[in-house]
Amino acid sequence: MASLDRRMFLQTAGLAAAQAYTGKISVLTDPFPDMGKAPSANDHINLALIGAGIQGQSDTRWAVQVPGVKLVAVADCYDGRLAHMKEVYGNDLFTTRDYRQILARKDVDAVLIATPDHWHKQAAIDAMNAGKDVYCEKPMIHLYSDGHAMIDTAKKTNRIIQIGSQRVSNVLYAKAKELLAAGSIGELNMVSAHWDRSLSQGAWNYTVPLDASTTTCDWERFEGTAPKRPFDAERFFQWRKWKDYGSGVAGDLFVHLFSGTHFITGSNGPTRGMATGGIRYWKDGRDVPDVMLGIFDYPQGFNLSLRVNFASGGDDNEGFLFTGSEGTMEINGQGLTINHAPHPKDPGLTIGTYTTAMQKQIVEQYDAKYPPPRPTANSLKSSERYTAPKGYSDSYDHFHTFFDAVRTRKPVTEDATFGLRAAGAALLSNESISRGGAVKWDPETMVLAKA
Template identity: 70%
Template sequence: MHELNRRSFLKAAGTAGAQTLFGAKVHALTAMSEPEKPVAANDHIQFALIGAGIQGQGDTKTAVQVPGVKLVAVADCYDGRLEHSKELWGSDIFTTRNYAEILARKDIDAVIIATPDHWHKQAAVDAMKAGKDVYCEKPMIHLYTDGPEMIETARATKRIIQIGSQRVSSMIYAKAKELLASGAIGQLNMVTARWDRNSSMGAWNYTVPLDASTETCDWPRFLGTAPKIPFNAEHFFQWRKWKAYGSGVAGDLFVHLFSGTHFITGSNGPTRAMATGGLRFWKDGRDVPDVMLGLFDYREGFNLSLRVNFVDGGEESEGLIFTGSDGTMEIAGNSVSVGRVPRPKEPGYVIGTYTEAMQKRILEEYRQKYPLDHPAGEPQVAYDKYVAPAGYSDSYDHFKNFFAAVRSRQPVVEDAVFGYRAAGAALLGNLSMERDAIVKWDPDAMKLA
């Protein structure tokens, strides 16, 4: 358990001391502690899990750590996961293949939806109409038509819905947002983000259980709106490899990078997108790329470059670099760092080719146009790094924020509008590859242009 998170509500505010190393300053981000208030017995939130695969089980293991919440039911199309849910959370857990049985129960306040992507919209809409609050895994949508219906259902039913991109609750990303707004790197002009993997499991080759069959798996229910084909265990347990059920690397990983970028910059999303890539290595029957590159234009005046590589023979890595006119900011793991290169005191070397009078005039104009940040006093620190406390979990904070909103009925940190804008932007990459063309997006109206 994340004991640090259980005791305090972590926020990206302030630092506790700074250690100087080789001209750099390393700051420890601190928690603004708020004593955990006891939760009354009649104020407990009872929730259910819909979709108990890898992500669903991981989500639930984190969610149950939040004080005052209890898992009471699980729905999944594979019997083995239902049995394992009882092993994990108790034999009294109600289990079913049909999530409608969960939604009919009056003792359930909220649901976690961690189904394959093509079920997100219907499960979320059904849950909200049944009076349940919803935590829906990313990407929020599988098709562009999913977004407006989910947003409208949340508005009409007055239900809480939070999308599961946990970086929106991260103290590291909150610090990055603060740094960018403070002008720490000047005017932003470029964001470069990557998420590379080098393992077979990282490429969605999840283990298929030995008892997989039409008796242990509810194949028709799993298919839902997908094309009707004979039972295929790989499709069932490795569904991300096929666009009928998933959204490829764009929906699985690009969407995290978009969520983080939009949160930090305050942007609603890109206006144009172009993408390329293909199946470079995992030619195992899947129909989505294992390498994807994307370029995106933002009207705020910066470009975003994204990369996912499932064929990376090096170290698995994830990170974002924000490049500005006066420095760079990098997010890597549970840290954010800012680097600066001092602005030259003089214009380019060609000044020496002019007369002394002309050189003097050029130098004066240059210094007026590009004043030094610190003309007097100590020089600006060239490198700052902000590090989260050991054991910090943004996933925990994301669930804590969700359950707090369920109690208070106040807005969540990542609502359906934010989630749709992030997923809509991510899926532009798929659309660009399908059309072999640049695609345009209206980030305000949330429509293809």
């Protein structure tokens, strides 16, 4: 979210939609309502940021709102971002191009990694080996080979690592998980999710600073394990547009939808996926699709369909629709809506092809077994709606969960195993398009399965 204030979470349109809804409306409880509670001196956490781009700066604004958290150091490959962070957080902030200098500092307790995707693995492993707890932006991996090394390092070092798909800390998602488990929509058979963006929101065409050069940008450090190329300011500042550094819409947005699906359903992931897509609008030299569609098989007996459109002529929006045998459950920007459609206990009559005498006999037997008046499918339908509390933010809650784990050593919901299962499933889409067919995945062992 762009706003700094949790109290701006429910937009005017969202409130209007909730007020116009005529069914049952319940406002969920904010799990962390007291933002001003001061922790003890021993509970203070010094945080360092690695990667101070748009997402890194946004994450930091939420992180430091958690009581007892202070930003003490920042690493980035562009001098302008380091200067800006000093303007915002004070001249005593330690800044560097080399994140290893941050990891060597004894006053750093935890790091927030918001680098390009191809740096996630190395930065996280280096941080955990240096004794730091890690909040790593999604997708956890850039390559399938990254994931198990990160999981193994977390276990070996006994460090907390949380991946940054904040929706799994959302109160609406927690309520959806509860309702689904309680059978509110019957047996789940289909999940549809989308995250579309209009041209006004853009498609990673971030502004390139006027002073971008090999003097102000550490291009060699930025490249890391990526193929070596001459300095390219667009690749440096708009890196999501290229496979060398990012994972396309699959790693940027599909991974959120997988994280939400897995959290709400309790599934570890799909066993097979297939995707299609292409560069339909943004023909600007990028090599990743701006439109992508994916379909996935889950061993729990449901299918997942996903869509991202980076040239949508409609509104910017994200949402889920869970369809079950007895209703639907929808999550959108305004809240969570359940539409119950339970089946009548009686199976209904289909007697039009029988003789009149036979029809009469069947009706008599039916009335004896299911005495009237009998409820109809329409008479059994009902709806209910849940909204987040005013000013609510799942970004704040996700960081609150992380820092609570740093203090208490309690496990987090979105650990490295959860993160790999979400990112691994998301990257099936890229793999499918590359291969031109369906791809199998083992969600238990978290490896690509043999065809």
